[in-house]
Amino acid sequence: MKFALLIPTICSFFLISIGTHAQTPKDFSAVWEKQHISNIFPSNVRYKDLQKYLEDLKKIGLKVEEVGKSYGNLEIYQVEWGTGRTRILMWSQMHGDEPTATSSLLDMFAFLQKNRDKDWVKKLQKTLTIRAVPMLNPDGTELFGRRNLQSIDINRDARALETPEGRLLKKLRDDWSPDIGFNLHNQGSLTTVGNTPQQATISLLAVSGNAEGNSNDGHTRNKRICAVMIAALNQFIKGHIGRYDDSYNPRAFGDMISAWGTPVILIETGAFHGKDEMFLVKLNFIAFLSALHSITDESEKKANPNIYDTLPFNDSGNLYNFILRRANIINFAETTESFTADISINAERRRANENAPTFIQEIGDLSIYAGLEEFDVSDFFLIPKTGLLKVGASGEILFYKKGRKIDWKDANLTEKFPPDAHFSNGKWLKPLPK
Numbered sequence: 001m002k003f004a005l006l007i008p009t010i011c012s013f014f015l016i017s018i019g020t021h022a023q024t025p026k027d028f029s030a031v032w033e034k035q036h037i038s039n040i041f042p043s044n045v046r047y048k049d050l051q052k053y054l055e056d057l058k059k060i061g062l063k064v065e066e067v068g069k070s071y072g073n074l075e076i077y078q079v080e081w082g083t084g085r086t087r088i089l090m091w092s093q094m095h096g097d098e099p100t101a102t103s104s105l106l107d108m109f110a111f112l113q114k115n116r117d118k119d120w121v122k123k124l125q126k127t128l129t130i131r132a133v134p135m136l137n138p139d140g141t142e143l144f145g146r147r148n149l150q151s152i153d154i155n156r157d158a159r160a161l162e163t164p165e166g167r168l169l170k171k172l173r174d175d176w177s178p179d180i181g182f183n184l185h186n187q188g189s190l191t192t193v194g195n196t197p198q199q200a201t202i203s204l205l206a207v208s209g210n211a212e213g214n215s216n217d218g219h220t221r222n223k224r225i226c227a228v229m230i231a232a233l234n235q236f237i238k239g240h241i242g243r244y245d246d247s248y249n250p251r252a253f254g255d256m257i258s259a260w261g262t263p264v265i266l267i268e269t270g271a272f273h274g275k276d277e278m279f280l281v282k283l284n285f286i287a288f289l290s291a292l293h294s295i296t297d298e299s300e301k302k303a304n305p306n307i308y309d310t311l312p313f314n315d316s317g318n319l320y321n322f323i324l325r326r327a328n329i330i331n332f333a334e335t336t337e338s339f340t341a342d343i344s345i346n347a348e349r350r351r352a353n354e355n356a357p358t359f360i361q362e363i364g365d366l367s368i369y370a371g372l373e374e375f376d377v378s379d380f381f382l383i384p385k386t387g388l389l390k391v392g393a394s395g396e397i398l399f400y401k402k403g404r405k406i407d408w409k410d411a412n413l414t415e416k417f418p419p420d421a422h423f424s425n426g427k428w429l430k431p432l433p434k
């Protein structure tokens with residue numbers, strides 16, 4: 001039954017899109033490539049960079065105002081565009097180390113302002129009023145940490161309201177009663193789509209805002225808007241879209257803002273192996289414009305919420321940054337005997353311009369897991385620099401081709417017997433010989 005309904009809906013949506021010469025996701029992608037103003041990897045964007053971007057938006061006529069201050073006394077800004085009756089509130093970087101959507105919002109506003117002579121943008125301007133707070137947590141951004149300067153997770157402060165940032169977000173909602181909220185975050189790069197090795201590059205959640213998960217009109221509309229975004233993003237990252245865990249949390253802003261009367265869509269940006277952060281900025285830009293456009297031309301009304309409902313949930317623990325397969329490990333501090341095991345290594349989240357520390361995550365039979373990068377090292381003896389390979393250690397490993405005559409007990413092992421390869425902190429200082 002579900003599938004019988006699905007197909008005609010997709011078809012009619014597609015036909016309508018063609019019939020009205022609507023902007024397609026591919027158009028949004030192409031226009032972002034040409035016109036985006038963000039020119040720093042989002043994780044490297046500091047508060048001062050945000051201020052520069054906002055100055056640029058002001059210069060082209062956008063309304064940018066200071067709406068509050070962080071605990072550390074940094075100004076928090078809101079950008080506004082459009083004059084329509086449908087009110088959209090978007091906020092990003094409530095968690096300081098979750099930066100992608102901040103850049104996407106800036107690109108979106110610059111694009112809308114510069115293209116307001118185009119018919120479809122004119123219609124957007126007349127139909128919608130969009131307000132956005134890019135970087136709700138500037139103190140956390142400066143520290144590249146999740147929390148604010150009080151060390152409180154703002155997204156667990158919706159009820160207690162002990163943070164100035166949380167109080168500001170509530171006030172911005174309560175003073176304006178927006179029709180839709182977009183809560184913009186990042187998730188871990190190893191989050192997967194269900195129990196698969198596919199990275200969840202974007203995950204969505206239409207927040208119900210009640211413990212029972214009951215739907216109302218706004219929630220169902222948001223599921224349809226999610227379906228529109230899924231259809232758009234499928235053209236770029238098919239198989240890499242997940243559904244975020246929908247368990248209700250009365251301390252979280254997504255749930256409470258929905259409960260207060262503004263149904264929220266959560267967008268979580270993960271990663272896509274082999275693509276850089278700007279690709280993720282573009283995906284958000286495409287998702288935002290697809291969503292806003294579908295509200296304006298009412299094509300969202302024809303979208304099928306089942307497309308959202310049947311999205312696999314996010315999962316974790318299926319994927320590692322690196323797996324070294326069939327390693328012959330010699331813990332020379334203990335013994336010169338080798339044993340065979342797989343080794344997985346993960347990297348922590350850091351700014352793009354910083355080295356991400358890595359840690360050995362597992363040692364043993366990892367045949368049921370996948371690595372973003374995998375290496376068959378069965379032809380080598382692996383020697384941990386410390387003499388004993390341990391879960392939690394940094395994973396600095398020397399490789400010696402099997403068959404080489406090595407005295408593992410030599411006090412100057414590495415000098416006397418230079419290794420054939422050297423892996424350290426997620427990088428091959430000396431690559432594996434072919």
Ligand SMILES: [Zn+2]
Pocket residue numbers: 095098185186
């Ligand atoms: Zn977050």
